[in-house]
Amino acid sequence: MTHLVIASTEPALVADNLSVQFGGVRAADKLSFSIEAGELVGMIGPNGAGKTTAIRLVTGVYKPTAGRIRLRGEDVTGRSVHGRARRGLAHTHQIVRPFRDMSVLDNVVVAAGHTHTDRPLKALLSFRRGAEYDRAHALLRRLGLEKVALRDSATLPLGQLKRLEMARAMAIDPSVILLDEPLAGLNSFEAAALSETIVQINAEGMTVILVEHNLGEVLRVAQRMLVLIAGSIVGDGLPHEVVRSDVVRDAYLGRDEEATADA
C-alpha cells in the first residue's frame, strides 16, 4: 500500500507492537500503525474492537505492557498525558469535557497558555494573557464559535461543544490531533459541517487521526483508513479499498452466514 511519504521526516506518530491486557482480555494485541505527517487517517472498528484502548494507549492514559509509542521519532512510551500533549499530541474526548463555569473563550485561552502551564513555577511567575486571547479568538473564529465566545461553556449545545473540544485541542499547537468520535451524537447536517472543518484543518497541515463510528463520513474524508479488530490492525489502506476487503467485511460488517442467521 502506498501513500504520500515526505522523505527524510519521521512519521508523526508510530505505535509499535502495543499490547495491554485487562484481566483475561487482550484489549490491544501487538497493535502497530504509523501515521505520516500531514495525513488524515480514519480509524474504524466495531464495538469492543479496542478503539478506546488504542486511543488511551496513544494519549498515555494506559501504559502498554509491551511496545513503544513514538511522536515525531521521540519515544514517549513513559510520558504522562500532559507530557505527550506538550510534545504535540492533542486529542478530543468522545464525551465532551468542557471546563464548566468557564467561558468558551477561557476554555481555549487556558489551553493556548500551554507554554506557561508546563511548569508550576513558570506558571506562577507569568500572568500576561494578551497573545493567548488573540490565539483563542482566532481559533474560535476558525471553528465558528466566535458568537458564543463569552457564554458559559456548559450551556452550549452538543454540536458546539464538539467544536469547542477541537478548538481547545488545537490551542496547544499540536503536530497530531486525535479526534475521538467527534461526529457521534451530531445530526447529519452538523456532522457533514464538522467533517468539512476537519478536512480544512488537515489541508492547513495538521495531521489528523479520526476515530469514528460514522463509516460514511470516514469514507468521505479520510485519505487512509485503519481497521481495528480484537485489538490489532486488520486493514490499512485507501478507505474504499479497505472496506471492500474480505477480512474487514467479515469482521466489521458481520459474516454473511451470521447475517442470514440473524434474519
Add this chain to the structure above:
Amino acid sequence: MNEYVISILCIVAINTILALGLNVISGFCGQISLGHAAFYGFGAYCAAKLALLGWPFTATLLAATLATGLAGVFVGIASLRVRFDFLAITTIGVGFVFVGFVRKQKWLGGELGLTGIPHSGLSATEEMMLIVTAALLLVAFCLYLKRSWMGFGFSAIARDEDAAQTIAINVPGFKLAAFGIGTAMAGFAGAFYAYFSKAVLPDTFSFVQSVAILTAVVIGGMGSVIGVTIAAVILTLLPEWFRFIADYRLLVFGALLILMMFFSPGGLAGLLEKVSGGRKLE
C-alpha cells in the same frame, strides 16, 4: 489599643491565613482537604521546638513555614493517587495521625504539649502588626496567584483534571504546588501561633479545627479570595461578639454550612455576585 483587641486581631489574622491557605488547595485547585489543621499544628510544633532550642524568631518562622510546606507536598503526593471523597478521607486520616502521633511523643510534651515558648522579642502590638501585615500580604499574594497562569491552570484542574492533562497542564506539578503553598501558609500561621500563645497543645489542631477552617472557605465561597477573607474574619469575630455562639460554636457553624449549601452554594462570593448582577468577586 488594649490587650484584648490586640489578641483578637492576631487570632483573626491567623484564621484568615489558615482559610486562605486551604482556599489555594481546595478552592483554587479543587483538592478537598479535611486535614488542614494538621499542617497548622505541624508549623506550631516545629516553631515551638526550634524556639525552645534557642533559634531566633525570624529563622524559626521561616524554617517552620518551609518544613510545613515540604510536609504538605509529601501529603499532596496522595492527591496524585486518590481523588474527590477518597482524598477527603485520606486527609482526615492525616489529621488524626498527626494528633495521635503528637499526643504520644514525650519530646513534644505528649498530652500537655509544649509550654514556656520564649518571647519573640517583639511587643504585643508589634507582633499584631506583623501577623496582620502578613495576612494582608497573603491576601494580595492570593489575588495575584488567582490571576497568574498558575491560578488559571488551577481552575482548569479543579473543573476537570483529565481534560486539564490533555491541554498540557502539568497536573501533578500543579497539585503539589497547591499543597505546598497552602500548607506553607498554614505552617506560617502555626509558627506565629506558637509565639503568640506561648504554648502548643495537641487538641488545638484536631479534626474540629480542620472543619472550622473548611467552613470559612465554603461560607466565603470556594476559590474567592475576598469572600474567604471576609468569612474567616466574621467567623472568628462572631463567637467574640456573641457569647452564646462561642458556647454552641460547632452547632452554629454547622447550621451556617447547611444554610449556605441550601441558599448559596457559591458562598458569600456567590451571594454577592447575585446581588451585584453577575459581577464576579475576586
